[in-house]
Each structure stands twice: as C-alpha cells, then as structure tokens.
Amino acid sequence: MTTTTLPIDESRLARIALVGPPNCGKTTLFNTLTGSRQKTGNYPGVTVERKSGRLRTPVGHTVELLDLPGSYSLRARSPDEAITRDVVLGRQAQEASPDVVVCVTDATNLGQHLRLLLELRQLDRPLILALNMMDIAQKRGCQISIDALSRQLGIPVVTTVAMRKHGVQDLLNQIDRLLQQRPVADGATAMDAWEEPSPDAIRAYHREVERVLQEAVIQEGAPERLTRQIDSVLLHPVAGPLILLSLLFLMFQAVFSWAEAPMDAIDAVMVGLQQWLSAHMADSLLKSLIVDGIIAGVGGVIIFLPQILILFLFILLLEDSGYMTRAAFLMDRLMSGVGLNGRAFIPLLSSFACAIPGIMAARTIAHPLDRLTTILIAPLMTCSARLPVYVLVIAAFVPNTTVWGGIGLQGLVMFGLYATGIIGALVVAGVLRLTVLRGARQPLLMELPSYKWPNPANVLLGLLERARIFMRRIGTIILWVMIVLWCLATFPSAPAGATEPAINYSFAGMIGHALAPLLAPIGFNWQIAIALVPGLAAREVAVAALGMVYALSGNEEAVTEALSVALAQDWTLATALALLAWYVFAPQCLATLAATRRETNSWRWPVFMFVYLIVLAYLAAFITYRVALALGGG
Amino acid sequence: MNRLSEQERRVFEAGCAIGLGFTQPLSLMRCGGVGRILAVQASDGNQEVERGLLEMGFVEGARVEVLHHGFLGRDPLAVRINQTMTVALRRCEANAVLVGPLRDAALESVPVMTLEYASS
Numbered sequence: 001m002t003t004t005t006l007p008i009d010e011s012r013l014a015r016i017a018l019v020g021p022p023n024c025g026k027t028t029l030f031n032t033l034t035g036s037r038q039k040t041g042n043y044p045g046v047t048v049e050r051k052s053g054r055l056r057t058p059v060g061h062t063v064e065l066l067d068l069p070g071s072y073s074l075r076a077r078s079p080d081e082a083i084t085r086d087v088v089l090g091r092q093a094q095e096a097s098p099d100v101v102v103c104v105t106d107a108t109n110l111g112q113h114l115r116l117l118l119e120l121r122q123l124d125r126p127l128i129l130a131l132n133m134m135d136i137a138q139k140r141g142c143q144i145s146i147d148a149l150s151r152q153l154g155i156p157v158v159t160t161v162a163m164r165k166h167g168v169q170d171l172l173n174q175i176d177r178l179l180q181q182r183p184v185a186d187g188a189t190a191m192d193a194w195e196e197p198s199p200d201a202i203r204a205y206h207r208e209v210e211r212v213l214q215e216a217v218i219q220e221g222a223p224e225r226l227t228r229q230i231d232s233v234l235l236h237p238v239a240g241p242l243i244l245l246s247l248l249f250l251m252f253q254a255v256f257s258w259a260e261a262p263m264d265a266i267d268a269v270m271v272g273l274q275q276w277l278s279a280h281m282a283d284s285l286l287k288s289l290i291v292d293g294i295i296a297g298v299g300g301v302i303i304f305l306p307q308i309l310i311l312f313l314f315i316l317l318l319e320d321s322g323y324m325t326r327a328a329f330l331m332d333r334l335m336s337g338v339g340l341n342g343r344a345f346i347p348l349l350s351s352f353a354c355a356i357p358g359i360m361a362a363r364t365i366a367h368p369l370d371r372l373t374t375i376l377i378a379p380l381m382t383c384s385a386r387l388p389v390y391v392l393v394i395a396a397f398v399p400n401t402t403v404w405g406g407i408g409l410q411g412l413v414m415f416g417l418y419a420t421g422i423i424g425a426l427v428v429a430g431v432l433r434l435t436v437l438r439g440a441r442q443p444l445l446m447e448l449p450s451y452k453w454p455n456p457a458n459v460l461l462g463l464l465e466r467a468r469i470f471m472r473r474i475g476t477i478i479l480w481v482m483i484v485l486w487c488l489a490t491f492p493s494a495p496a497g498a499t500e501p502a503i504n505y506s507f508a509g510m511i512g513h514a515l516a517p518l519l520a521p522i523g524f525n526w527q528i529a530i531a532l533v534p535g536l537a538a539r540e541v542a543v544a545a546l547g548m549v550y551a552l553s554g555n556e557e558a559v560t561e562a563l564s565v566a567l568a569q570d571w572t573l574a575t576a577l578a579l580l581a582w583y584v585f586a587p588q589c590l591a592t593l594a595a596t597r598r599e600t601n602s603w604r605w606p607v608f609m610f611v612y613l614i615v616l617a618y619l620a621a622f623i624t625y626r627v628a629l630a631l632g633g634g
Numbered sequence: 635m636n637r638l639s640e641q642e643r644r645v646f647e648a649g650c651a652i653g654l655g656f657t658q659p660l661s662l663m664r665c666g667g668v669g670r671i672l673a674v675q676a677s678d679g680n681q682e683v684e685r686g687l688l689e690m691g692f693v694e695g696a697r698v699e700v701l702h703h704g705f706l707g708r709d710p711l712a713v714r715i716n717q718t719m720t721v722a723l724r725r726c727e728a729n730a731v732l733v734g735p736l737r738d739a740a741l742e743s744v745p746v747m748t749l750e751y752a753s754s
C-alpha cells in the first residue's frame with residue numbers, strides 16, 4: 001500500500017459513508033453536514049434508501065457523503081439493511097466501497113452499538129468512530145475516555161451532537177486527515193473475504209466490546225428513568241391501547257375543529273377572487289378556463305392545506321417523540337393475529353401521510369411475505385390525499401353538531417372512515433396470509449428508543465416541507481390535469497338551441513355518461529364518473545374535478561357558492577355514503593401502483609393490488625348504497 | 635461487566651442440582667422480574683432466531699429486566715437489557731433465552747458497571 005494525495009477530480013469524488021445502528025443520528029448528522037433536509041425521526045428504520053450529498057471539508061476537498069439505512073450488523077436481515085451492506089462492501093454495481101467509513105453510534109448505548117464497529121474494522125477501510133448524542137450521555141453523567149477508546153480500537157474517535165455544527169468540526173478534520181493519507185484503493189479483495197458472523201462470532205464481539213468499554217468508560221451514566229415511567233403508563237396493558245385510540249381520535253377531531261378558521265379564510269379569498277373575475281372579465285373561453293377550470297378546481301383543493309398540515313403535525317410529533325415504536329408494540333398482538341408483525345404498524349402509520357413512503361418503509365421488515373403483505377395493504381390506510389374528498393363529502397352531508405357531550409360528529413365520522421380503512425387492512429392481511437401469502441409467523445425484535453422532546457425547528461421545517469410539496473402538486477399535476485379536463489369539458493361546445501348545460505355535450509360529458517351505467521348500481525352520477533377518472537392521477541383531483549364540473553354545469557349564482565352546498569343539493573345521502581365507501585378502498589393513485597411495482601420488482605403485485613382494491617371498493621360502495629337506500633337515505 | 639461470576643455459576647449449578655428451579659425462560663418471567671441470561675439458544679436450533687437475539691443484546695451474562703407486556707396473552711414483552719436498551723419481543727422468541735438469578739437483589743439495584751469499578 002502506498003499513500004498518495006487526493007486527486008481532486010470531479011468524476012471521482014472521495015466518498016464518505018455514514019454507517020451505524022438504527023436511530024443513532026446518522027441522518028441528523030448528514031443533514032447538518034450537507035445542509036439537506038432528509039427525514040429524521042425517533043424510531044429505528046426512518047431511512048430506507050441510500051442518500052447522497054456533497055460537502056466541503058475544512059481543507060477544501062469536495063467530498064460525497066452517503067447516508068445509509070441503520071443496521072445492527074452487516075449481516076443484513078431486511079432489504080434496507082442489505083443496501084447498507086452492499087454499499088459498505090462495494091457490492092453495488094459500478095461503485096467501489098467508500099473511501100472513508102464513519103461509524104456513528106449512540107454514546108448512551110455503546111455496549112450494544114460498538115459491535116457493528118468491530119465488524120466494520122475487519123474490512124480494513126479507513127474508519128472513524130463518531131460518538132453521537134453526547135449531550136444526552138453527559139446529562140446522564142456518563143464519562144468516556146476518548147483517548148482510551150481510540151487506543152483500544154485503533155481508530156480515531158470523535159464526539160458529536162448531530163444537530164450542532166461545532167460538535168462536528170472534529171469529525172470533518174478527521175475525515176480530512178484520513179483522506180490525506182488515503183491508501184490507493186485495494187479494498188475489493190478484503191471485502192470479498194467478509195462473511196456472515198456465526199452466533200459464536202457475535203458472542204466474541206460482545207466480549208470484545210465489554211473489554212474495550214472496561215478500559216474506556218470512566219463513569220457509567222445513570223440509567224434512564226423518565227422513559228420507563230412514561231412507558232409504564234403508555235405501555236400499560238389496559239391504559240396503553242386506550243391512549244393510542246384516543247390519540248388517533250384526537251387527531252381526527254383536530255383535523256376538523258382546528259382547521260375551520262383558516263379554511264374559511266382561504267375559502268373567502270377564493271370566492272372573492274372568483275366573484276371579482278366574474279364581474280370584471282368579459283365573457284370568453286379564457287374567463288371560463290380561469291374561473292371554472294382553475295379557480296373552482298384548483299382553488300377547491302388549496303383550502304385543504306390547513307387540514308393536511310394539522311394531520312402532519314400530529315404524525316411528525318408522533319415520529320419525533322418516539323411513540324411510533326410504542327404504537328407498534330401495542331398493536332403487535334392484533335397484527336400477529338392476522339399473520340403480520342407489529343413492526344408493520346410503523347409503515348402503516350406512515351401511510352396515513354402517503355402510501356408511497358409507507359410502501360418504501362416496508363423495507364425494514366425482514367421477512368419477504370410479511371413485507372409483501374404490508375405493501376399490499378398500505379393503500380388501505382387513509383392517506384392525506386383522501387382527506388379533501390372525505391372532508392368535502394362530510395362537510396356537505398354530516399351536520400356540524402356535537403354528540404355525547406362535545407365530540408364533533410364530523411370528526412367522529414372521519415374517525416370511522418379511518419377505522420374502516422385500518423380494519424379493512426387487517427382483514428385483508430389475514431385473508432392474504434391464509435391464501436396467497438401463506439407462511440410461518442415471523443419474530444418481532446424491535447428496539448424501543450428513549451422518548452425525546454420533538455425538536456420545534458425540525459417539526460416546523462417538516463411542516464413547511466409538506467406545505468411546499470402540497471403546493472407544488474397543486475401547481476403542477478393538479479393544475480395540468482384541470483386544464484386538460486376543462487378542455488374536455490368545454491369542447492365540443494353545445495349545439496345551438498341546447499337546453500342542458502354545455503358540459504353535457506362535451507367529451508367529458510360523453511365519457512361521464514358512458515361510464516354512468518357502470519356506476520349507477522353504486523349510486524354514482526355522471527358528474528362523479530367524470531371526477532373519478534382523472535382522480536387516478538392524484539386523489540385530490542377528484543375534488544377539483546367535481547368543483548369544475550359543478551361550476552360548468554351550474555348557473556351563475558351556483559358558480560360562486562361553495563361546492564359542498566352544490567353537492568348537498570345534487571346528491572342523495574346514499575350517494576354520498578357510497579362515494580366515501582368507494583374512497584376507503586379504491587386504488588385511486590397511479591403513483592402507489594408504480595411504487596409497488598418498484599418495490600416488488602414485478603408487475604404481478606401491482607396488478608393484483610389494483611384488482612383486489614377495485615373489487616373491494618365496488619362491493620363496499622354497492623352495499624353501502626343499497627343499505628342506505630333501504631334505510632331511507634335516498 | 636456482563637460475565638457470569640464464579641459465585642453466580644455455583645449458585646445456579648447448586649440450584650439446578652437440587653431442583654430449585656432457579657432458572658426459567660425469559661418468556662415465563664413476570665413484569666418487574668430481573669435476572670441474568672444463562673443461555674441463548676432456540677429449542678429447534680434455529681440459528682436465525684439465535685443470531686437475531688444476540689444482535690439485539692440478548693447475550694449470556696447480560697442483565698435483563700421485564701418492564702412491560704401487552705394485554706392479550708401478555709404478549710409482546712418489553713425487556714430492558716443492561717440498563718441501557720429496551721427491546722420488544724414476543725414470548726415465542728423469548729423462549730430461547732434462559733434466565734437465572736442475579737447475585738444479590740439489593741446489590742444489583744446499583745448499576746452493574748459501577749459495581750465492577752468499585753471492586754476493581
């Protein structure tokens with residue numbers, strides 16, 4: 001091995017990989033170092049992909065930093081851990097192993113976390129140990145001799161507090177130092193020599209860690225008491241599940257009651273804009289496009305921003321505090337009843353935000369059948385894109401009153417819809433595990449991290465990010481779909497002497513009328529039929545499309561009144577309920593199907609998913625419609 | 635810090651010899667029960683379960699304490715290992731972990747490592 005200076009060559013930047021056990025703060029460190037905004041959270045398995053970013057070291061090298069999924073050992077048990085293993089070992093196609101490996105560990109749990117470092121040390125790569133979460137370790141009175149640790153392990157050791165810049169300066173200096181004396185890469189052969197540790201090899205690692213810590217730990221920190229006390233309530237066999245249920249319940253109540261004021265404000269702005277434009281623009285196609293197509297459609301979706309942000313606020317707080325794993329713990333027994341792992345509840349909870357990250361998060365599930373089942377039921381969890389549809393229909397048909405002393409009826413119905421989704425998911429999982437995906441029960445082994453106060457800046461940034469994504473969706477996909485739909489709904493124009501609104505004679509009207517017989521048994525009219533088709537691109541589009549269809553087919557006054565009022569006049573209660581039931585199950589999202597295709601690597605499962613969901617949706621809507629009619633909801 | 639002391643081993647062996655039943659699988663321990671792991675081995679010799687447990691910190695000599703359990707069938711368990719890490723697992727896997735007594739309950743309420751340092 002000879003040493004050379006680093007060639008600063010754009011085509012071959014030095015690559016630094018952050019490797020470590022789950023939840024030790026790799027992504028937080030990555031964000032601080034590169035200024036990115038990757039998702040962090042206080043539960044194992046937040047990162048499930050390889051992410052890369054760039055940074056300049058103090059000496060002035062530009063290097064590429066890799067953030068990887070957490071793993072307790074290189075012996076990957078699940079697909080996300082396999083990514084880490086392959087990157088570290090250089091098994092990734094057209095990518096050699098990283099030039100420097102930074103092993104990030106949680107300083108409060110070195111006894112468990114140093115084992116991975118010992119495994120990494122065998123690979124003979126330049127290695128740095130970062131003791132992260134030093135602030136917590138110090139608060140607990142833990143003292144570690146960095147020199148002794150470094151001597152015992154034979155590698156540089158730095159301490160960091162991932163959120164603070166000055167804590168990581170040392171780390172950058174060490175990276176620079178290692179890059180200077182970088183051996184000419186010859187690691188490939190050493191890597192191939194790596195093999196899975198046997199149980200006895202793992203025991204040997206345990207003993208070695210114990211020996212190293214005997215030398216290096218000056219003062220053991222006091223054990224964490226607060227988490228234990230909180231858990232004795234939150235994980236209490238009886239109180240725990242009740243608290244989980246009330247939390248979810250509170251979430252949906254809040255989505256309705258807190259959002260009222262901001263929604264009304266946005267609505268007032270939209271209506272004002274519409275009226276002003278109606279009054280000041282000459283009648284023309286352009287006016288129709290702007291007033292009926294864009295404002296009635298796109299504006300109808302924007303007003304749901306407050307509700308989506310409230311939902312995300314709850315999800316972010318759950319993720320950052322450490323409650324996610326507790327929810328999984330409480331749900332495990334129920335999940336194992338349908339052949340799933342409690343762990344699967346975490347991806348499913350993420351699916352409340354959007355099914356796609358939920359489907360990706362299923363990578364943390366070790367067993368292929370468990371994972372596939374979780375992917376297949378993820379779309380049944382009510383994602384935030386369904387929120388506008390639910391809210392619109394509920395606002396139009398469920399009176400805004402309270403029952404049982406102060407519980408909002410609308411929030412209650414919303415909770416019911418979410419619960420239907422969850423129960424439906426569990427039933428489907430049970431059926432799948434008994435039929436197509438039969439297999440043995442899989443073990444549950446999950447770390448329960450200590451509770452942490454959610455970081456306000458982190459939560460705020462997370463919310464801003466969601467708001468940005470939502471607005472971008474509106475500005476791109478929803479806007480374009482609406483413009484196309486407006487064209488379809490406007491041309492060809494009505495023949496002379498027509499009595500019906502012009503939309504009846506347009507392409508969209510024809511499509512709607514053609515689909516109507518198919519949807520009549522479940523109580524949908526042609527307007528809904530028009531909205532369902534573009535709703536495949538993005539669920540919210542259905543709301544926008546309904547807004548436009550009713551704006552185009554109404555008279556002048558109807559245009560400026562709220563869509564929910566128009567719906568309340570036009571639909572029967574049975575139709576509204578059937579639409580809700582449809583939306584609980586319907587595979588109204590192409591992106592989800594594409595993600596399933598990516599994650600399962602075959603067309604078979606997305607097709608299967610589409611078919612089973614659409615059959616379920618039709619059945620559910622049909623039964624709801626018929627029952628509601630029979631009970632007098634016509 | 636985690637190794638079985640000679641005294642512990644003698645107590646354990648004596649207990650076994652006269653059938654006192656000092657040992658039990660982790661799955662049978664009650665909430666609040668504390669002990670030291672004597673062996674980790676799946677009854678059917680399943681290496682995957684054994685390695686999984688070892689990697690989560692269930693290793694011979696580690697101190698375990700059962701903190702919480704679920705409602706139905708008192709499953710799953712939340713177990714604290716060596717006072718630093720809490721792990722959730724099902725009783726089914728916990729069967730593979732055999733737990734024996736601690737040396738002395740009063741002494742053990744003090745963090746294990748501090749004890750070692752005091753004596754060394």
Ligand SMILES: Nc1nc2c(ncn2[C@@H]2O[C@H](COP(=O)(O)OP(=O)(O)OP(=O)(O)O)[C@@H](O)[C@H]2O)c(=O)[nH]1
Pocket residue numbers: 020021022023024025026027028029039040041042043044045046047048068069070071132133134135136160161162163320452455
């Ligand atoms: N107090 C404190 N908290 C930290 C520190 N570093 C990270 N955290 C918190 O620890 C939690 C986990 O951080 P992440 O960066 O998501 O951990 P990760 O290693 O990327 O986790 P995975 O992606 O699941 O492997 C988050 O809630 C962070 O806010 C630190 O140095 N001090």
Ligand SMILES: [Mg+2]
Pocket residue numbers: 026027028039040046047068069070
């Ligand atoms: Mg991460």
